[in-house]
Amino acid sequence: MGPIAKRWARRAGVVAALGALAVLLSACSDFNLRTAVPPDAASVQGQASRNIYDIVFVIGAAVFFLVEGLILFAVLRYRRRAGDDELPPQIHGNNRLEIIWTAIPIAIVLALFVLSWQTLNTVDARTPTPPVRIGVVAFQWQWQFVYAPDGVRWEDCGAPANKGRCVTVFGTPPAGGDRSKWTPPTMHVPVDETVELQMHSTDVIHSFYVPAFLYQRDITPRKDQVIQFTADRIGIYRGQCTQFCGLYHQFMEFQVQVESKADYVAWLQQELTPPRSPSAAPSASGPAGSPAVSAAP
Amino acid sequence: MATTALRPAATYRTGLYEWLTTTDHKKIGILYTFNSLILFLIGGIFALAVRTELAQPGLQFMTEATYNQMFTMHASVMIFWVVIPFLAGFGNYLVPLMIGAPDMAFPRINALSFWLLPLSAMIALLGFPLGGAASAGWTSYSPLVQAKFSTGPGTDLWIVALTLVGTSSILGAINFLVTIFKMRAPGMTLFRMPVFVWTILVTSVLVLMGTPVLTSALIMLYIDRNLGGSFFNTALAGGNAILWQNVFWFYSHPAVYIMILPAMGIVSEVIPTFSRKPLFGYKAFVFATAGIGALGFSVWAHHMFTTGSVYLPFFSLMTFLIAVPTGVKMFNWVATMFRGKIRFTTAMLYAVGFLSLFLIGGINGAFLASVPVDYHVHATYFIVAHIHYVLFGGSIMGIFAGLYYWWPKMFGRKLNEGLGKIHFVGIFIGMNLTFFPMHLMGISGMPRRIADYSATAGWNDLNLLATIGGFTIAASMLPFLWNVFITLRGGEPAGDDPWEGNTLEWATSSPPPPYNFDHLPPIRSERPVFDRRHANDVPSLTAGH
Ligand SMILES: [Cu+2]
Numbered sequence: 097m098g099p100i101a102k103r104w105a106r107r108a109g110v111v112a113a114l115g116a117l118a119v120l121l122s123a124c125s126d127f128n129l130r131t132a133v134p135p136d137a138a139s140v141q142g143q144a145s146r147n148i149y150d151i152v153f154v155i156g157a158a159v160f161f162l163v164e165g166l167i168l169f170a171v172l173r174y175r176r177r178a179g180d181d182e183l184p185p186q187i188h189g190n191n192r193l194e195i196i197w198t199a200i201p202i203a204i205v206l207a208l209f210v211l212s213w214q215t216l217n218t219v220d221a222r223t224p225t226p227p228v229r230i231g232v233v234a235f236q237w238q239w240q241f242v243y244a245p246d247g248v249r250w251e252d253c254g255a256p257a258n259k260g261r262c263v264t265v266f267g268t269p270p271a272g273g274d275r276s277k278w279t280p281p282t283m284h285v286p287v288d289e290t291v292e293l294q295m296h297s298t299d300v301i302h303s304f305y306v307p308a309f310l311y312q313r314d315i316t317p318r319k320d321q322v323i324q325f326t327a328d329r330i331g332i333y334r335g336q337c338t339q340f341c342g343l344y345h346q347f348m349e350f351q352v353q354v355e356s357k358a359d360y361v362a363w364l365q366q367e368l369t370p371p372r373s374p375s376a377a378p379s380a381s382g383p384a385g386s387p388a389v390s391a392a393p
Numbered sequence: 394m395a396t397t398a399l400r401p402a403a404t405y406r407t408g409l410y411e412w413l414t415t416t417d418h419k420k421i422g423i424l425y426t427f428n429s430l431i432l433f434l435i436g437g438i439f440a441l442a443v444r445t446e447l448a449q450p451g452l453q454f455m456t457e458a459t460y461n462q463m464f465t466m467h468a469s470v471m472i473f474w475v476v477i478p479f480l481a482g483f484g485n486y487l488v489p490l491m492i493g494a495p496d497m498a499f500p501r502i503n504a505l506s507f508w509l510l511p512l513s514a515m516i517a518l519l520g521f522p523l524g525g526a527a528s529a530g531w532t533s534y535s536p537l538v539q540a541k542f543s544t545g546p547g548t549d550l551w552i553v554a555l556t557l558v559g560t561s562s563i564l565g566a567i568n569f570l571v572t573i574f575k576m577r578a579p580g581m582t583l584f585r586m587p588v589f590v591w592t593i594l595v596t597s598v599l600v601l602m603g604t605p606v607l608t609s610a611l612i613m614l615y616i617d618r619n620l621g622g623s624f625f626n627t628a629l630a631g632g633n634a635i636l637w638q639n640v641f642w643f644y645s646h647p648a649v650y651i652m653i654l655p656a657m658g659i660v661s662e663v664i665p666t667f668s669r670k671p672l673f674g675y676k677a678f679v680f681a682t683a684g685i686g687a688l689g690f691s692v693w694a695h696h697m698f699t700t701g702s703v704y705l706p707f708f709s710l711m712t713f714l715i716a717v718p719t720g721v722k723m724f725n726w727v728a729t730m731f732r733g734k735i736r737f738t739t740a741m742l743y744a745v746g747f748l749s750l751f752l753i754g755g756i757n758g759a760f761l762a763s764v765p766v767d768y769h770v771h772a773t774y775f776i777v778a779h780i781h782y783v784l785f786g787g788s789i790m791g792i793f794a795g796l797y798y799w800w801p802k803m804f805g806r807k808l809n810e811g812l813g814k815i816h817f818v819g820i821f822i823g824m825n826l827t828f829f830p831m832h833l834m835g836i837s838g839m840p841r842r843i844a845d846y847s848a849t850a851g852w853n854d855l856n857l858l859a860t861i862g863g864f865t866i867a868a869s870m871l872p873f874l875w876n877v878f879i880t881l882r883g884g885e886p887a888g889d890d891p892w893e894g895n896t897l898e899w900a901t902s903s904p905p906p907p908y909n910f911d912h913l914p915p916i917r918s919e920r921p922v923f924d925r926r927h928a929n930d931v932p933s934l935t936a937g938h
Contacts, residue, residue: 132833132836133836134769134836134837135837135838144765145765145766145768145769148763148765148766149760149763149765149766149769152759152760152763152766153760156756156757156759156760159756160752160753160756163723163727163752164749164752166727167727167730167745167748167749167752170727170730170731170733170735171730171735171745174668174730174731174732174733174734174735175734175735175737176669176734176735176736177734180734182734183669183734183927183930184668184669184670184732184733184734185670185732186670186671187670187671187673187728187732188671188673188674188675189673189674189675189676189677190673190674190728193728194674194677194721194724194725197720197721197724198677198717198720198721201716201717201720201721202714202717205713205714205716205717205759205762206713208713208759208762208763209709209710209713209762209763211763212709212762212763212764212765212766213706213709213764215763215765216705216706216709216764216765219765219768236542299536299542300534300536300537300542301534301536301537301634303699303772305772305773305838305840307769307837307838310765310768310769311768311769312699312768312769312771312772313699313701313768314699314700314701316627316634316635316700316702317536317627317628317634318627318632318633318634319634319635319700319701319702321701334838334847334850336838336840337840338771338772338773338840338841339534339772340461340529340530340534340537340772340841340842341537342461342529342537342542343457343458343461344457345457345461345840345842345843345844346457346843346844346845346846349847
């Protein structure tokens with residue numbers, strides 16, 4: 097092929113590739129630009145994380161376009177022409193340039209570090225008196241959410257003295273790996289109030305992750321974790337275990353239902369009042385092999 | 394030892410017996426290359442299995458049990474039997490040639506290092522016929538990896554196999570260090586060594602410091618699983634699951650640099666050759682390599698930000714800082730191309746591919762250094778995207794650059810450039826189709842390592858796209874394999890120095906004779922072959938440092 101034919105072949109290749117990509121993207125039914133950014137935060141802490149995400153994204157994108165642009169420029173501009181046998185200038189380096197392109201990245205990453213650290217202090221801030229405390233038990237391959245009355249530790253809910261005073265939310269277990277036969281448990285929380293999760297694993301490491309809170313925390317056996325969040329948008333949000341935890345890891349989903357204080361209290365009351373309404377979570381029996389809450393250390 | 398060894402009287406046999414018993418670093422390097430290529434295909438098949446299952450929601454092709462083995466063995470094979478040994482193989486082939494030595498310092502230990510690899514790979518893969526390979530993820534977090542949760546022989550075979558790989562790496566690292574420090578030709582000072590040799594030097598130090606930690610952790614894990622130990626087993630008093638993560642990542646984070654530094658070294662040989670310029674800022678590049686090596690041991694806990702068990706600001710800061718030497722290198726490569734006269738051979742295309750893809754792997758890595766951002770994307774597909782832009786966009790692109798670049802030296806024949814370019818275009822497009830959508834899956838919350846996903850979460854089409862990309866990569870391997878086949882049967886003869894190279898391997902024949910050199914050119918800079926080629930040019934052009 098001559099150089100011109102080659103160039104056209106190359107252009108045709110690029111156009112074909114872009115065309116194929118466009119066809120693929122337009123054929124996509126559930127893709128939309130919402131997936132290109134993190135979910136709209138539904139918690140105060142999540143919003144803080146989203147803000148630092150956006151800053152990192154903008155800087156990252158700027159660096160990407162700058163450097164990728166330099167690469168493309170060099171590749172297009174400094175091609176060796178056919179028959180050109182002369183050596184280009186043999187440049188071994190340039191101290192001033194090298195100091196500049198060391199110093200600027202240092203400044204950028206230090207700024208990002210400080211901003212991230214500040215955000216981290218918001219995200220990991222703890223109040224000693226959270227109005228709502230929920231016990232979270234993670235086990236293969238399910239979640240339990242335990243609501244204990246004031247003055248009772250959720251771990252003690254199984255004790256006879258506390259019978260009927262706690263609410264425990266279960267899901268139904270994965271039935272032979274069939275996703276359709278399974279409902280994830282729902283954690284109810286009031287909006288605009290700080291919720292503390294006291295998280296415990298009975299077997300392997302799991303991780304509590306709610307994308308709308310932009311937050312996850314591993315739950316390691318013998319290392320109970322305490323986290324706090326303040327949901328600020330009413331709605332139902334997906335959650336899922338993100339730490340690979342064995343055969344049915346994919347089934348460890350749950351939901352967080354953020355509702356008004358009145359709705360939350362009403363739900364709690366309804367769960368506490370026997371007999372349960374048919375719509376209530378099937379909390380009579382846990383999944384096969386699930387731990388009794390009282391067995392938790 | 395004489396650095397200008399004479400050709401020995403013995404014939405240069407190439408029969409099977411010779412390949413099985415060779416202690417010639419070049420033959421061992423070629424054995425590494427082919428062993429890694431075969432395992433690349435095997436690991437690639439595991440990856441295709443994963444992508445096939447994830448093409449649509451619902452389990453169509455395999456059970457969760459099979460799926461979990463597939464992603465575990467994909468990562469294990471690609472890391473321990475493909476990327477690390479592929480690069481070690483280049484080191485084996487090239488380090489003695491590049492420093493003007495006749496062989497590695499310990500040729501028989503060198504052969505042992507290699508033969509441990511196919512042996513260990515077979516042990517790890519033996520799990521499949523024996524009832525199931527390892528399936529706890531390549532990270533094998535405890536307590537999931539303990540006997541109670543991971544039954545069957547697969548995990549124990551995996552532990553034994555990785556212990557052998559670790560032994561192979563440690564022996565290889567000692568061999569490289571002794572070779573580099575004791576066997577350089579007269580005139581080959583440390584700061585005249587090719588950058589590739591520098592990257593192997595730093596990598597060997599990382600291996601020597603990190604791998605014994607992993608190897609002993611694996612032995613402890615074996616004791617936990619089989620002899621009632623409680624190092625990491627939380628079911629027993631004293632067992633600490635976080636301890637495993639600390640020792641595992643103390644090796645496995647530096648392992649990322651073990652897997653990228655030599656690839657950077659390859660690119661740093663290819664770009665200057667095809668730009669016809671010296672590497673811009675050679676010394677800065679060497680210091681940046683050493684800096685990455687040093688900082689590399691202070692960032693392991695960024696894999697553990699979500700455990701609640703590490704001091705976050707320290708590891709966040711160090712992780713941000715390690716972006717700096719990497720950025721310096723990126724600017725050095727780009728500046729090397731500036732005002733050059735670039736020839737777009739397949740090797741150069743792969744090197745430019747490395748730059749543009751590894752750049753993404755560096756930038757999305759900076760996201761993970763920010764702890765609040767990591768809280769969101771940790772253990773999601775964002776991580777999968779990041780690691781593949783580093784290890785595929787970086788290491789694998791570098792490896793292919795090296796294959797196309799040094800194949801003529803290894804076999805005396807050039808790989809076909811037309812097929813090579815088809816290979817490159819296919820792999821470049823396929824790679825981005827596969828891994829770019831994973832960023833979007835990750836930030837919208839799709840966890841990694843799930844055999845199936847909710848059909849209503851908005852991940853269906855991104856997954857389909859990634860699967861199409863995966864098969865594009867697989868298809869692009871066909872012209873490559875055909876290229877290897879026809880070249881081995883008789884490709885275009887290469888001659889000693891087909892690319893107008895800079896470093897000493899181009900001063901000997903292709904393939905080089907046993908013990909490498911009849912005579913060496915004088916070594917007065919980091920480009921002795923360039924200096925010899927242009928000895929009579931205008932002095933201003935060839936002035937060294
Ligand atoms: Cu889990």
